[in-house]
Amino acid sequence: DTGVSQNPRHKITKRGQNVTFRCDPISEHNRLYWYRQTLGQGPEFLTYFQNEAQLEKSRLLSDRFSAERPKGSFSTLEIQRTEQGDSAMYLCASSPDRVEQYFGPGTRLTVT
Amino acid sequence: GENVEQHPSTLSVQEGDSAVIKCTYSDSASNYFPWYKQELGKGPQLIIDIRSNVGEKKDQRIAVTLNKTAKHFSLHITETQPEDSAVYFCAAFTGTASKLTFGTGTRLQVTL
Numbered sequence: 001d002t003g004v005s006q007n008p009r010h011k012i013t014k015r016g017q018n019v020t021f022r023c024d025p026i027s028e029h030n031r032l033y034w035y036r037q038t039l040g041q042g043p044e045f046l047t048y049f050q051n052e053a054q055l056e057k058s059r060l061l062s063d064r065f066s067a068e069r070p071k072g073s074f075s076t077l078e079i080q081r082t083e084q085g086d087s088a089m090y091l092c093a094s095s096p097d098r099v100e101q102y103f104g105p106g107t108r109l110t111v112t
Numbered sequence: 113g114e115n116v117e118q119h120p121s122t123l124s125v126q127e128g129d130s131a132v133i134k135c136t137y138s139d140s141a142s143n144y145f146p147w148y149k150q151e152l153g154k155g156p157q158l159i160i161d162i163r164s165n166v167g168e169k170k171d172q173r174i175a176v177t178l179n180k181t182a183k184h185f186s187l188h189i190t191e192t193q194p195e196d197s198a199v200y201f202c203a204a205f206t207g208t209a210s211k212l213t214f215g216t217g218t219r220l221q222v223t224l
Contacts, residue, residue, distance in 0.1 A: 002157070033211070042116075042201045042214025043156065056210050091155055099144045099205050101212060103155035 002026070004094045004104035012110045013082055020078045021107045023092030029102075031095040032075050034067055036060065037106070038088045049075060050098075082111045114139040114206050118215025125192050126223055133218045135202035136184040144205035145178060145185045146212070149198045156201060160187070192222045 003026040035043035048056040051072035069075040093101040115138040143164040148156035162176045178185040203212040
């Protein structure tokens with residue numbers, strides 16, 4: 001257990017619905033990352049926060065995706081109007097120094 | 113951007129044998145190279161890492177080597193045990209992009 005928690009662990013939703021995931025990082029880490037992992041692949045970077053500021057966004061993060069980190073603590077990732085291609089594991093990572101990253105257990109999203 | 117290639121995709125060894133996984137990267141600016149172990153249904157777990165100013169690092173049965181000139185790095189596991197069975201990912205961190213780029217993973221199977 002890395003100390004990073006994610007909720008929910010599993011989410012099944014119908015196409016077109018909105019979903020929101022939460023990540024609670026290690027408390028003393030001020031950097032937080034979101035990645036997406038599809039079956040048989042390595043994680044792919046989505047976005048990065050330092051405190052409450054969103055500093056980097058991948059081109060993978062379409063306008064249906066939005067992430068926030070109010071007050072620089074927990075973070076949420078919302079997907080609007082879900083599509084079947086959004087089905088994946090969404091991983092959050094916490095970092096003390098931008099480089100070392102400790103992952104949570106992930107949220108597995110299935111869009112039917 | 114950075115590209116990380118990982119080989120082999122699957123590796124089967126007998127208990128007690130050594131396992132070696134190799135990765136190459138493309139961006140000479142990458143300066144941090146972690147290895148993650150991922151078990152089924154779990155998030156990636158950081159098992160060892162190496163920074164670009166070091167050529168080799170060892171932690172009990174696992175070691176990582178880095179050749180900056182050739183842009184490749186390797187994971188070595190000695191005296192393998194059944195609990196080493198998992199998917200292993202290499203990654204490279206590029207400061208300019210503030211993200212980890214992952215390889216495609218190696219499924220290691222340790223048989224009795």
